[in-house]
Amino acid sequence: MKRALSPSATRAFSLIEVMIAIGVLFVCIFAILGVVSNGLHGARALQRPDIDAGTVAAFFSITNKHEEGVESGSFDDLGDFPQAYNDYQWERECTEVGTNGLWLESIVVSRRSTGRPESALERLVYDPVSKGALSGGGATGGGLIRPP
Secondary structure, X not given: OXXXXXXXXXXXOOHHHHHHHHHHHHHHHHHHHHHHHHHHHHHHHHOOOOOOHHXXXXXXXXXXXXXXXXXXXXXXXXXXXXXXXXXXXXXXXXXXXXXXXXXXXXXXXXXXXXXXXXXXXXXXXXXXXXXXXXXXXXXXXXXXXXXX
C-alpha cells in the first residue's frame, strides 16, 4: 500500500534558497559586466584617433583664404588638438579653376613617421573676392584682395 505524501513532505526550494541563488547570480553578472567594461575602455584608449581631411577643410572654410600654391603644416597650426594628432601633418594645394573665383582645394593628411596618407579630400570652393592667375591677379596668383 502506498502512502500519500503530504504537501509539506514534497521536495522543493524554499523562498530563502531562491533569493540567495538570485543574489549570487546578480553578483556574478555585475562582476562580469565590470570586467567587460574595463576591457572595452582599455581597447578604446589604445585606438588611434580618426584623422580626417575634413578638419583641415573646415579650418580653411572659416578663413576663406585662397592663394595658388601648396602649403602644409601640423595640426598645432590649426588649433588646440590633442597630443594624438602630433604624428600627423596636412598639405593643402589650391588651384584656381575658373575666372569667376572657383578654386579646387586638394587636402591630404598623412602620418609623419611613415609618410603614408591617412585621409584625402578634394573640394571646389567659391571665393568671389579672390584674384588668382586666371582672373587677373598676376602670373603667380594674387591671393586675397580685401574690399575697402
